[in-house]
Amino acid sequence: MKRDTAPIAITLGDPAGIGPEIIVKSFRDAPGITRGCFVAGDVDTVRLAAQALAEPGRVPLPVALIDAPADLATVPPGCIPVLQAASPPPTPIAIGEISAAAGRIAGGCVVWAARAALRGELAAIVTAPLHKEALAAAGFGFPGHTELLQAEAAAYLGRPVTEVPVRMMLANDELRTVLVSIHMSLRDAIEAVTVDGVLQTLRIAHRALAAVLGRAPKIGVAGLNPHAGEGGLFGSEERDIIAPAIAAARAEGIDADGPHAPDTVFMRARAKRQGAGEFDVVIAMYHDQGLIPVKYLGVEKGVNVTLGLPLVRTSPDHGTAFDIAGKGAADASSLIEAIRMARALAFRSA
Known part of the structure; x- marks a missing residue:
């Protein structure tokens, strides 16, 4: 199936969280x-x-069961098409x-969607939030999506995971940031700031953003330490690691600048x-920094994009929100933005 005609799969997320609610709201409010x-x-x-x-006295939005992505074409307008991607809970x-049980369903849906996308059956996948503890309890040995x-992706390509480097990009209408490291302790994240790691992040961000923007992106690089090390007074990582990685990237034609405070x-x-900011994207050295x-700037508009995969994947910029799950109070705006971005990324690169 050609990517420009293939459907987009939205994975359920943790069924105990707000994923199902924001999915229904997205189909209801943004047809x-x-x-x-x-x-x-x-x-x-x-x-x-x-x-x-x-609403009281109103018929719920109908749900239509499909057996395969190609069946989407037969679903009447105004329905939520659902493919049973994981075994129902007992x-x-x-x-x-x-x-x-919730983690098993959430993880199973992601695995199904990833494999379908890798086979070329999907244009993109959009993942509703899962809960990392539930995922671990279900036996998935990964800290997140x-x-x-x-x-x-590595298994599909027949490569070691180390040969399929990926990075997380968080983006909204005002700011994009790509992370050198993702889900690890701060102590480990500092150790992950290496010349190779920063350079690899610059390469991945450059390739991905060039495809989106249609030109070479202007990349700002954050330092690790306060004041970007202040010439070595507050740390040497900027001088010994980040600056050499930037120099190597610039030698490859990448428009990278920094390290900046x-x-x-x-x-x-x-x-x-x-108007636009000084940089199209900022490379952050660790998770919370970026x-x-x-x-x-607003969780409701933020989108998480995984860069470096041989498929398009986006996600809302928030978690499962167990505290409000089932109360009808969850905001679907970030999921809607994630769907919008997935479509733009998939069909721009088709």
Whole structure:
């Protein structure tokens, strides 16, 4: 199937969280954005979410079971197409509670979607939030979506995982940031700041953003230490690791600049009403350094994109929100933006 005609799969996420709710709200509130999409999930879970969100006296949004992505073409407008991508739970999932049963469904849906996308049956996958503890309780040996998808891609390509490097990009209308390291302790993340790691991140960000922008991106690089080390007074990583990686990237034609003080580089990159920022993307040295500024600008518009995979994957920029799950209060805006970005990335590169 050609990518420009293939559907987009939205994975269920943890059924105990807000994933099913925001999926139903996306189909209800943004039918133009969700056209050509289906849910890789559990039919009963989606039906229950649709019933819970139905207005008093109104019929719930109908859910249509499909057996394969190609069946999407037969689904009437106004329905939520769902493919049963994981075994149904033997007993109902308790909303707002961590469980292996919920993690098993969430992880199984992602594995199904990843394999379908790698076979070329999908244009992209959009992943609703899963819970890392539930995923681990279910026996998945990965800390999150990114690592699970990386492993699936490596297995499909017949390569070691180390030969399929991936990076996380968080993006909204104002700021993009790509991370050198993802889910690890801060102590380990500091050790992960190596010349090879920073250079690899610059290469991945350059390739991905060049495809999106249609030109070479301007890349700002954050330092690791306060004031970007202040000439070695507060640490030597900028001088000994980050600057050499930038020099190597520039020698390859990559427009990278830095290292810059991490407390100001994101402000310099932020797009404002009067125009674009100084950089198209900022390379952050560790998870929270890059995610805090993007999330501060608004979780409801943030999108998580995995770079380096042989498939397109996006996700909303928030978690399972167990505290509000099942209450009808979850905001679907970030998921809608993730679907919109997945479509743009998939069909631009088709």
